[in-house]
Amino acid sequence: MVGLGRSRAVAFVAPALVLIGVFLVFPAFWTLYIGVTNYRLTGAAAKAPEVVGLDNYRGVLSDPAFYRSLWLTLIYVLVSAAVGQNVLGFGLAWALRGARRAIRRLIESLVLLAWVLPSSVVAFLWIAMLDRDAGTVNMLLGQSPGTAWLVQYPMTALVVFNIWRGTAFSMMLYSAALSSVPPSHLETARVVGSSTMQTLRDVVLPHIRRHALTNTLLITLWTFNDFTPFLLTAGGPDHRSEVAPVYIYNTAIVGGDMGYSGAVSLVVLLINLLLALVYLRAARAGRSS
Amino acid sequence: MKTSFWRGRTATALAALAMVAGTAGCLGKTDSADTDRNADAKSFTLTIAENSISGGKNAVGADWISKWIIPHFIAEEKAKGKTAHVTFQPSGAADEDYKAKVALDLKTGSGADIYGIDGIWLGEFADAGYIKPLSDEVGQKAVDSWDGWAQIPKAVQGNFAYNDKRYGVPEGTDGRVIFFNKKLFAQAGLPDDWQPKGWDDILAAGQALKAKVPGVTPIQLNAGTAMGEATTAQGILPLLAGDGRELYADGKWQGNTQAVRDVLGFYQKIYRGGLGDPVLQQDAKGRDKSFAEFAGGKIGMLFESDYFWRGVVDPTEGIAKMPDRDSTVGYALIPAVRPGAGIRNQDFVSMSGGSGWVVNPATKYPQQTWELLRFMNSQQATIASLNGTARITQRQDVNSQVLTSDPMLSFVAEKVLPITAFRPGFAVYPQVSQALQQATLDVVVGKSPADAAATYQHTIEPLVGGAAKVDSN
Amino acid sequence: MSLAKAVVARILTYVGIALATGFFALPLLWLLSAPFDDSPSYGVHWPSHLTLHNFAALGHNPYAFGSLVNSVLLGAGTMLLVVVVAALAAYALSRVRIPGRDALLYGLLLLSSVITGTAAMVPIFLLIFQLGLIDSRFGVVLVLSGGLLPAAIFLLKDFIDTIPRSYEESARVFGATPLQILRHIVVPVARPGLATIAVWTVVQVWGSFLTPFILLRDPDKQPAAVLVRTFYTEGGSPNLALISTFSLLYSIPVVLMYLFAWSRYGFRFHGGIKS
Incomplete structure (x- = not known):
């Protein structure tokens, strides 16, 4: 404990704890409690919700559509976020490090724009991009009417979309992290003539390992809960892009079944926990090797 | 640390439970049986909330409330020596989001005094206790004595009734027809005043278009889940009515019946027979x-409500403007399978919906709220609500005056409304509707109508309360 | 490294950057063409009638400008609260050993994903209703902050962990209080991290729809994310002209904020701290 008494530490943490306790933990547990009831937003079950125990969980776990959506979600999360956003985000941060100021600002602004626009708007951009009849991609390929990308290759389209959508965060985080790598270390690596790969592995990675882990955990969690795919494909065609949040929407929200969606929330939470443990293990293995 | 963390969790969960119970407890108290409470107030405040907003969704409706209803009502009250403060709470969100917001307001016994809601939500809101019959809210005598009811057709009133009780005042209605492009029809050798007499006539016209006008999609009949409720309202339900069945009748939902299989068979003929565009039905923005x-x-022909005419292809205000709408766009009644095969032995059928107004049971001023609601539905106010545009209002005395300027809308008022039907307003309806959409999608992508119908029945049985509630003949 | 190799590496880098630029710029083209188009559609094309009519129409919208101001208020309020509270907590958690600290933090992070859905809107609405904060921007700021704090603390702790403690120790020898140490030593070094959190918070708030929509009643208090959803017809079809035009205006403040925050607080070259 360096220079910060226990009482001061508590005082520093207290505001966060109060805010999180009241506005996050409390409603979150309430939501999970709703997961063991048959509560609905409207209808007779809204008037007198009953505790139905694990019925909702049984419903979720016996629904084949749930497992399909889970599989799609895992692909979506791992390919687009854990690999795609991570690699591209780091690549951009690394490549732009030495670029000219104006170029750097321009590219960062573009990447950032993809991230700041609200989903409802971003969906339009990508529909205009991938449209069968007048889409930019088909225009560049010189075909009209061309491929209905979102109908014929829905998951691929969603993965590319999400890389575009979310890379900004990884880029920003890695830029900030890279600025904490002492320039003198990089200079030394250059002087002794190590290759870029060697420099990355021996000098940069040890400094940003924790950031990389944090980043991966966060973007995994966020991608898992991202509803934007619904706006692009509505889960279609024929459920082929029904990732978890879309599944929740289609099965629970359309019918106003809050209990069911509360239960799915917990299941999704547990899967995220599992993923986090896998990442942690991988990170530990990476460090010890 | 670990143990205290867990103890903390348990404590929070208990607190949550206590709060649920507490909230539920105090919700019951906001009801007041006294329909005359504060009836003599010299000064009162009322709020109207609707899913409309100036400059955005349903802007005409929003401007009508804030620029016409409110000032005129305040002036009228002033003449009676009363001071009224009326505010408007606009929204303009997606219907589902607005519905959630209204439900939360009503649940807590707070919010506006008058809400504009979609008629299809009425049953769910009533079952939840969010709204009460008008007679309980403002008194039987007050409700029955309003002369406005005489001007509202029974079928339209029915859209705001539940279990044979009035829950609100409808604001207007619509009707579904088949729109067609006269220019394309002429090229295919089809008449300007085309009116199919049965489903086969529709398919025949589609074949003619396919053969003689290349590059055109003959028929757009909404299908699949991506189109959402549009698939059910514009496609399945009118077709079902054309085969003599309503989705819900005599306590039972349509399951794997001959009528449902017929409807799906019709979808199959269109989408597996090259008369429709199956890819478009799966596009998330397919309807737009x-x-x-x-x-x-x-597109040669398209099944839609009159909203298509007013809001989509309108030459000046539409979102897909057609400057030559009046000369190019034709419209026909949706036929039954064959003459006389529709519900009530009709030759032609339709489906209608519409929004309307309900009273918040927690209002502080029930009598004044009812007065405002009557005022909003008076002849004068209804005419003002149109603001120069045409729309099918709830009042026949208004329709007969204003619709003459628009042949399409008077067509709906005169020919469609007498044969129309409304969707069943139950909380489970959205899920049944979704299962029906899935069935059409199954057919569009290649399943047989029999298989799709069987899957559909299997999906809805647990939703509607077991096989006994499903008609499968 | 030979000169040829260096040149090839340089060229590859530039090609990569050019490709990435194209990838990120291409979808945005719609945002540049549609607002100036008389009747925009799902497709990028040179407007057949170049027009500013859509901007004029937006100028007549009674809520358009105010909603942007509201977004700024909500964004700035949440950002201040999150950055200050998260910095305090992250510092304390970084410097004080509590067993299971990381697990607890991650647990909170997981919970924060529970409250993003519609199911959680019921508890949140009832909670804010009981607190009497319905129709108050402050209530929205509190709810949004509660949801964003775990991730903010989680991220910030990483940055503070990398700051060597020797600095603080020497400062304490000279009699600095913990708050002074935080302000004058930790914050300056953790600046890029703080800037990241600040930008991230604003972006989250900027796109947040459901929370302000449910908790605010007065349309004059609603932020831009709510307003942009009003540009639809009664039948649920989007008015692409207004949506694209408003989106263009809507994205400008955030990009400006990013450029400002980043040039002022980010990219500080490392001042020779040795770890």
């Missing part, structure tokens, strides 16, 4: 794109 394609002369 179908509008744009129709406006661009790429």
